[in-house]
Amino acid sequence: MTDRPHAELRLTADLAVLTVREGRLEVLVIRRGNEPFLGCPALPGGFVRADESVDETAVRELAEETGLTGLHLEQLEVFSDPRRDPRGRVVTVAYLAVAPDLPVPRAGSDAAGASWESVDRMLDGEADLAFDHARIMAAAVERARTKLEYTTLATAFCDEEFTIGDLRGVYEALWGTALDQRNFSRKVLNTDGFIVPTGRRTTSGLGRPAKLYRRGPATMLHPPMLRQAMHGTESPGHPADR
Amino acid sequence: MTDRPHAELRLTADLAVLTVREGRLEVLVIRRGNEPFLGCPALPGGFVRADESVDETAVRELAEETGLTGLHLEQLEVFSDPRRDPRGRVVTVAYLAVAPDLPVPRAGSDAAGASWESVDRMLDGEADLAFDHARIMAAAVERARTKLEYTTLATAFCDEEFTIGDLRGVYEALWGTALDQRNFSRKVLNTDGFIVPTGRRTTSGLGRPAKLYRRGPATMLHPPMLRQAMHGTESPGHPADR
DNA sequence: ACAAAAGTGTTGGACTTACACCCATGC
DNA sequence: GCATGGGTGTAAGTCCAACACTTTTGT
Incomplete structure (x- = not known):
C-alpha cells in the first residue's frame, strides 16, 4: 500500500x-x-x-x-x-x-x-x-x-408473459442453430423453476395457440441446456444476414 | 458524457x-x-x-x-x-x-x-x-x-505434473463431497484435451504408482463434471475442520 | 383443405452410477 | 500377507436426439 x-x-x-x-x-x-x-x-x-x-x-x-x-x-x-x-x-x-x-x-x-x-x-x-x-x-x-446454457438468462430476453416458442427463439438467435421444438419444450418444462404456466394462451398468431408462461424462481439450470444442433444444423428461419 | x-x-x-x-x-x-x-x-x-x-x-x-x-x-x-x-x-x-x-x-x-x-x-x-x-x-x-464444473480450472490447482487422484482431491476439497475414484478417472480421461499423459508414473507414495498427466489444451468441459456425490455422500478423508 | 405452430408418444443410443474385481506397491 | 490407492469391466437406470403422429388455429 x-x-x-x-x-x-x-x-x-x-x-x-x-x-x-x-x-x-x-x-x-x-x-x-x-x-x-x-x-x-x-x-x-x-x-x-x-x-x-x-x-x-x-x-x-x-x-x-x-x-x-x-x-x-x-x-x-x-x-x-x-x-x-x-x-x-x-x-x-x-x-x-x-x-x-x-x-x-x-x-x-x-x-x-x-x-x-x-x-x-x-x-x-x-x-x-x-x-x-x-x-x-x-x-x-x-x-x-x-x-x-447453465442459467435462466434466456427468460430476461422475453416479455413478462411468453411462449415456449419465444424462449426457443432466444436460444436460436444467440446460438445460430435450429433447435427441435418438441424436445426443447419437454426439456424446459422438466426443469423445475425455469418457467411457470400462467394459465393463459396466446390469442392471435398463426397455428395452434400456445400456453403462456412467466419466469420461474430458478436461476441456475441443472442439467444445462445443451448447445447441440438438430441433425439439419444451421440457423433457424431467419438467415444470418450480413 | x-x-x-x-x-x-x-x-x-x-x-x-x-x-x-x-x-x-x-x-x-x-x-x-x-x-x-x-x-x-x-x-x-x-x-x-x-x-x-x-x-x-x-x-x-x-x-x-x-x-x-x-x-x-x-x-x-x-x-x-x-x-x-x-x-x-x-x-x-x-x-x-x-x-x-x-x-x-x-x-x-x-x-x-x-x-x-x-x-x-x-x-x-x-x-x-x-x-x-x-x-x-x-x-x-x-x-x-x-x-x-464446466472448465478445466481444477488443473490450475495442480503442479505441472499430477495424478488423477490429485485432480480428484481438488474437486473433493472445493465441493466438500467424496467422488468415486473409478468413475472420476474414466470421466476425466474421456474428456478430450482435459489432461494428457506424460508417460511417467509416481515413484513414492502408498499403493500402486499412478500415471502422471499434465494440463491438456481444452479450457471448457463438454460435458461438464457433475457435482453429484457418491452414495455414501459427504466429504472425503479430510474432515471439514472447523 | 392446407399451412403453420403446438404438443404427445416412442425408440435406440449415449451417458452415468454403483459396484465387483484385478493390479502394483510399501510395510 | 495385507493395507492402500490405481485401474478395468459391466449391468441397470437415466437422459436425450430423432422422428412419427395428433391437436388447434388462421386463411
Missing part, C-alpha cells in the same frame, strides 16, 4: 444492452455527440459519480441515455488499457444488460440518438465502434451465449 | 489466491502493516499505477507481496460501494488466482507477512478480515466451485 496513483484516473460504466428482435440478436448503440469519435456508434455509458457505486452508475446511465429501466444487469469485465481513451486515463466497467423486445427506445438527452442494431453488423469490422467498444460487445455476446 | 467525477477516485486490485493443501481449500492472506485495519488479515493487493492496466497491477502486486508468479488469474468482480474504504473513494477490482500446493510463500516487503489460511476459518465470522475482503473471498470461492 505504498504506491499512490500518479495521475488522475476516471472511472466509467459502459453497457452492452442485448435483445432479440425478429429472430436476430441486436444491441443498443448511441451516436456519439462529442469528440472523440464524434458521430461514431458507441455503447451507452458514463462517468461514475462520487456518491454512487459503479452498479448504480450503470442503472442511471441506462435510464438517462436510453430510457430503459428494470433490465437484467451484470458486471462483465473491466477494461483498463492505459491508452484505451485518447482523453486520458479512463477505466471502464463493462456491463451486460438483457432486454425483452421493447419498442425502439427514445433518444435520451446526452446522446444524439439510440437505436437497435444487428450485432453481426456491428462486429463485422465495418462499423467503427468508438473506443474498445467492439471488444466489450464481443465479450457481452460471448457471455450471454454461455450463460444461456 | 457531461458528468465529471466530483472527487478523487483511486483504483486497486485485490487478489483472492486459492490453493488446496492437505485436502483443504486455503487462501493467501497478509497481515496489514498500516492503518486502517492495522494487524487484521487482508487479501494482497494495491493501487493501480498510471501506466499499467488493472490486470498488470494484479500480477505485480501478487509478485511484490507474496513472491508468487505464473498463476492462473481472472477478474472476479468490481467492488465499489462509496463507503467500502474509510480512507476515501477506493474502488477495487477483485481477482481470483489459483495456485498449486506451493511451499509457504515468502513474506514480501509491503506486508507484515503472508500465509495460507483455511478458507472455512477465514469465512466463519471470527476472522475480522479488513474492508469487504470477506465478501471478495466468498465470491472467489463460489466462482472457483462453479468453474470446476
Whole structure:
C-alpha cells in the first residue's frame, strides 16, 4: 500500500444492452455527440459519480441515455488499457444488460440518438465502434451465449408473459442453430423453476395457440441446456444476414 | 458524457489466491502493516499505477507481496460501494488466482507477512478480515466451485505434473463431497484435451504408482463434471475442520 | 383443405452410477 | 500377507436426439 496513483484516473460504466428482435440478436448503440469519435456508434455509458457505486452508475446511465429501466444487469469485465481513451486515463466497467423486445427506445438527452442494431453488423469490422467498444460487445455476446446454457438468462430476453416458442427463439438467435421444438419444450418444462404456466394462451398468431408462461424462481439450470444442433444444423428461419 | 467525477477516485486490485493443501481449500492472506485495519488479515493487493492496466497491477502486486508468479488469474468482480474504504473513494477490482500446493510463500516487503489460511476459518465470522475482503473471498470461492464444473480450472490447482487422484482431491476439497475414484478417472480421461499423459508414473507414495498427466489444451468441459456425490455422500478423508 | 405452430408418444443410443474385481506397491 | 490407492469391466437406470403422429388455429 505504498504506491499512490500518479495521475488522475476516471472511472466509467459502459453497457452492452442485448435483445432479440425478429429472430436476430441486436444491441443498443448511441451516436456519439462529442469528440472523440464524434458521430461514431458507441455503447451507452458514463462517468461514475462520487456518491454512487459503479452498479448504480450503470442503472442511471441506462435510464438517462436510453430510457430503459428494470433490465437484467451484470458486471462483465473491466477494461483498463492505459491508452484505451485518447482523453486520458479512463477505466471502464463493462456491463451486460438483457432486454425483452421493447419498442425502439427514445433518444435520451446526452446522446444524439439510440437505436437497435444487428450485432453481426456491428462486429463485422465495418462499423467503427468508438473506443474498445467492439471488444466489450464481443465479450457481452460471448457471455450471454454461455450463460444461456447453465442459467435462466434466456427468460430476461422475453416479455413478462411468453411462449415456449419465444424462449426457443432466444436460444436460436444467440446460438445460430435450429433447435427441435418438441424436445426443447419437454426439456424446459422438466426443469423445475425455469418457467411457470400462467394459465393463459396466446390469442392471435398463426397455428395452434400456445400456453403462456412467466419466469420461474430458478436461476441456475441443472442439467444445462445443451448447445447441440438438430441433425439439419444451421440457423433457424431467419438467415444470418450480413 | 457531461458528468465529471466530483472527487478523487483511486483504483486497486485485490487478489483472492486459492490453493488446496492437505485436502483443504486455503487462501493467501497478509497481515496489514498500516492503518486502517492495522494487524487484521487482508487479501494482497494495491493501487493501480498510471501506466499499467488493472490486470498488470494484479500480477505485480501478487509478485511484490507474496513472491508468487505464473498463476492462473481472472477478474472476479468490481467492488465499489462509496463507503467500502474509510480512507476515501477506493474502488477495487477483485481477482481470483489459483495456485498449486506451493511451499509457504515468502513474506514480501509491503506486508507484515503472508500465509495460507483455511478458507472455512477465514469465512466463519471470527476472522475480522479488513474492508469487504470477506465478501471478495466468498465470491472467489463460489466462482472457483462453479468453474470446476464446466472448465478445466481444477488443473490450475495442480503442479505441472499430477495424478488423477490429485485432480480428484481438488474437486473433493472445493465441493466438500467424496467422488468415486473409478468413475472420476474414466470421466476425466474421456474428456478430450482435459489432461494428457506424460508417460511417467509416481515413484513414492502408498499403493500402486499412478500415471502422471499434465494440463491438456481444452479450457471448457463438454460435458461438464457433475457435482453429484457418491452414495455414501459427504466429504472425503479430510474432515471439514472447523 | 392446407399451412403453420403446438404438443404427445416412442425408440435406440449415449451417458452415468454403483459396484465387483484385478493390479502394483510399501510395510 | 495385507493395507492402500490405481485401474478395468459391466449391468441397470437415466437422459436425450430423432422422428412419427395428433391437436388447434388462421386463411
